[in-house]
Structures are given as C-alpha cells and as structure tokens.
Amino acid sequence: MSAGAGARIPVMVPWLGEEEARAAADAVLSGWVAQGPRVAEFERAFAERVGAGHGIAVSSCTTALHLALVALELGPGDEVVVPSLSFIATANAVRYVGARPVFADVEEATGNLTAATVDAVRTPRTKAVLAVHQGGVPADVHALRAACADWDLALVEDAACGIGATVGGKSVGHGALLAAWSFHPRKVITTGEGGMLTTDDAEWAERLRRLREHGMNVSAAQRHASGTPIVESYLEVGFNYRMTDIQAAIGLVQLGKLDAIVARRRELAARYTELLRAVPGVRPVGDPVHGEGNFQSYWVLLAGEFPVGRDRLLGVLAEAGVSARRGIMASHLEPAYAGHGAAQLPVTERISRDSLILPLFHTMTREQQDRVVSVLREQAGG
Numbered sequence: 001m002s003a004g005a006g007a008r009i010p011v012m013v014p015w016l017g018e019e020e021a022r023a024a025a026d027a028v029l030s031g032w033v034a035q036g037p038r039v040a041e042f043e044r045a046f047a048e049r050v051g052a053g054h055g056i057a058v059s060s061c062t063t064a065l066h067l068a069l070v071a072l073e074l075g076p077g078d079e080v081v082v083p084s085l086s087f088i089a090t091a092n093a094v095r096y097v098g099a100r101p102v103f104a105d106v107e108e109a110t111g112n113l114t115a116a117t118v119d120a121v122r123t124p125r126t127k128a129v130l131a132v133h134q135g136g137v138p139a140d141v142h143a144l145r146a147a148c149a150d151w152d153l154a155l156v157e158d159a160a161c162g163i164g165a166t167v168g169g170k171s172v173g174h175g176a177l178l179a180a181w182s183f184h185p186r187k188v189i190t191t192g193e194g195g196m197l198t199t200d201d202a203e204w205a206e207r208l209r210r211l212r213e214h215g216m217n218v219s220a221a222q223r224h225a226s227g228t229p230i231v232e233s234y235l236e237v238g239f240n241y242r243m244t245d246i247q248a249a250i251g252l253v254q255l256g257k258l259d260a261i262v263a264r265r266r267e268l269a270a271r272y273t274e275l276l277r278a279v280p281g282v283r284p285v286g287d288p289v290h291g292e293g294n295f296q297s298y299w300v301l302l303a304g305e306f307p308v309g310r311d312r313l314l315g316v317l318a319e320a321g322v323s324a325r326r327g328i329m330a331s332h333l334e335p336a337y338a339g340h341g342a343a344q345l346p347v348t349e350r351i352s353r354d355s356l357i358l359p360l361f362h363t364m365t366r367e368q369q370d371r372v373v374s375v376l377r378e379q380a381g382g
C-alpha cells in the first residue's frame with residue numbers, strides 16, 4: 001500500500017532548535033546550573049502568561065500535583081475526586097499524601113470531569129477535586145469552581161496538557177486555586193522534564209517554594225547571592241523537587257514559541273477533522289463550547305460501526321509506518337489500582353477502549369497527515 005511509503009511518522013516531536021541549545025549552553029557556561037536566576041525568570045514569565053499571581057517551578061507535573069495536595073493538607077481519611085481517564089500520575093498524587101482517590105466518570109465529548117460526574121461520587125469525606133484539562137481540552141472550570149464552592153471543596157487543576165488552551169477567552173490556569181503543569185516532551189512545550197505550579201495565593205506560593213526545597217526558609221540561590229553568611233533553617237519536612245537553570249533556560253525559549261506552536265497544532269487539527277469527515281465511524285475531539293483547546297493530543301473515538309477494533313487499527317497503522325497511541329488510559333483498570341474499588345465508569349471505559357491518539361507535531365507535513373488519514377480511510381472500507 002502507498003500508505004507504507006516514506007519514513008515512520010512519530011506521534012509527537014518537540015519543537016526544539018538552535019535557540020534552546022544556545023540558551024542551555026549559556027546556562028552551563030554561566031556556572032549556575034541548579035535552581036537560580038533563570039528558574040526565577042521562567043516562573044515570572046510563565047505565571048504572567050497564564051494570568052496567575054505566582055509560579056513555582058518544580059521537577060515535573062507529578063511533583064507539582066504532590067505539592068498541591070500537601071499544601072491543601074490532605075492526608076489519610078480524606079478523599080479526592082479524580083478522573084480515572086487520565087495519565088496515572090493524577091491518581092497517584094493523591095496516594096502520595098495518603099488520601100484516597102475516588103474515580104469519577106467523564107463526559108464523552110471532552111474526556112473531562114463535570115460537576116455532575118463529581119456529584120455522583122462525592123461523599124462526606126471528600127475534601128478536594130483534581131480536575132484534568134485532558135489532552136489539552138479545557139475542562140469547564142467555571143462550572144466546576146461554582147460547584148466546588150457550593151460543596152466547600154478545593155479544586156486543583158491538573159493542567160499538565162493545558163498550556164495555551166483557553167476558557168472563556170482566558171488562559172487555562174487563570175483564576176485557579178492551584179494549577180499544575182508539565183514540560184515533559186509529550187506536552188505542548190518542554191524542558192526535557194519539568195513542571196510548574198501556579199496560584200494567586202502569596203502564602204501558598206511561599207510555602208510551595210519551601211516545600212520543593214527541603215523545607216528551607218532561605219533558598220540556596222538566596223544564600224549564594226548573599227554577601228554575608230545566612231544560616232538556613234528547615235521549617236517542615238520538604239522535598240527536593242527543584243528545576244535546574246538549564247531546564248528553565250530552555251523553558252523560556254519554548255514559552256516564546258507557545259503561540260506559534262498552539263496556532264500550528266490547531267491548524268493541523270482542523271485539517272485532520274476536515275479530512276476525517278469523509279471517514280465513517282471516526283469521531284474526532286474538538287473544542288468544547290466554553291473554550292478552545294491546544295490539541296496536545298488529537299484523539300478520535302471509533303464508533304460501533306467502524307469495522308476494525310482499536311488495537312487492531314493501531315497495529316495496521318504501525319505497519320504503515322504511523323506511530324499512533326491508544327487513547328487516554330483508564331487508571332482504575334491498571335494493576336496499581338486492582339481492588340481499589342470504583343463506581344461504574346462507562347464513558348471512561350468506552351473512551352479508553354475505543355479511542356486513539358493520532359500523530360500531530362509542529363513540523364508535520366500535509367503529506368504525512370494525508371498518509372495517516374489514508375490508513376484510516378482504507379480500514380473504514382471507504
């Protein structure tokens with residue numbers, strides 16, 4: 001088949017170049033490679049971009065989620081409502097503080113929690129909701145914030161995939177109590193590994209900075225910069241969740257490219273959706289009514305009429321040189337959560353069983369996109 005011609009099409013490629021390489025080299029040559037001035041600058045620039053008061057850079061989104069739940073002082077006996085339909089780190093973060101993740105279902109169109117799906121599983125022990133902007137599709141945070149306020153629950157946003165997505169014209173993260181972000185290479189912008197917390201609360205920001213750095217009351221950067229000796233003290237048991245200045249230097253360049261990256265992803269997504277109109281049984285993800293996504297993951301749901309099963313289709317795509325991926329996982333079905341107990345999650349199970357993520361990256365060509373679609377068209381029998 002002609003679909004197999006040409007080099008393998010990867011599912012994601014970070015858009016990195018000379019500028020990032022030079023920024024990383026400058027950080028190395030400056031002699032300051034640990035958390036320092038470039039991390040501080042990246043935090044300010046990132047917080048400003050999402051419209052938050054404070055940014056706290058950390059080593060990953062997973063550690064950001066952990067610290068958010070530490071800041072909320074959650075622990076054993078507490079329940080946190082999370083979507084099962086998420087990368088497993090979302091649920092694991094709740095386990096790290098000894099609290100119990102309670103899995104809620106999602107709506108089919110967005111893959112996100114809604115006030116109704118949260119309401120179906122909350123109990124008197126529920127203290128917080130951890131909502132995900134899944135695959136870069138913004139959750140309806142205005143509805144979720146209003147519901148959580150009514151129920152007296154804290155709403156934490158897992159915005160690992162959310163940078164550049166908007167709700168009501170404002171960046172995801174704007175007005176969030178606590179939002180956690182990822183700079184893993186599978187996300188929209190990358191620092192290799194890395195994460196960020198954003199919040200408007202100055203006291204939380206101060207505590208989060210302390211918690212990421214062993215609970216120290218003075219950062220290592222402040223101590224080094226000071227002319228006179230400062231003896232630090234350790235106010236509570238913290239962690240080493242720091243980002244390096246090398247990562248932050250790369251992050252600053254990536255942040256400058258964000259608008260171009262999101263514009264390109266949306267353009268490619270729109271073209272996919274247009275081409276897939278002619279393929280019966282394939283329903284692509286799109287923008288929700290309340291906002292615009294960044295298409296961090298361009299996923300499609302196979303309808304019952306599609307003649308080939310999802311896993312078989314992934315195999316056919318791989319043979320044709322196309323690296324697609326299964327759709328978002330269902331955490332409650334993984335061995336790590338065996339025996340955990342979960343409510344019925346029919347939408348979650350359907351999406352995780354019947355969806356797949358198609359290749360989409362900044363430098364993707366029309367020819368590559370056409371190759372992906374031609375495999376789907378052939379399999380659909382069209």
Ligand SMILES: *Cc1c(COP(=O)(O)O)cnc(C)c1O
Binds near residue numbers: 059061087160183195
């Ligand atoms: C990728 C991802 C994470 C984990 O991010 P890391 O930076 O790799 O720790 C958490 N939650 C969601 C929804 C993700 O997609």
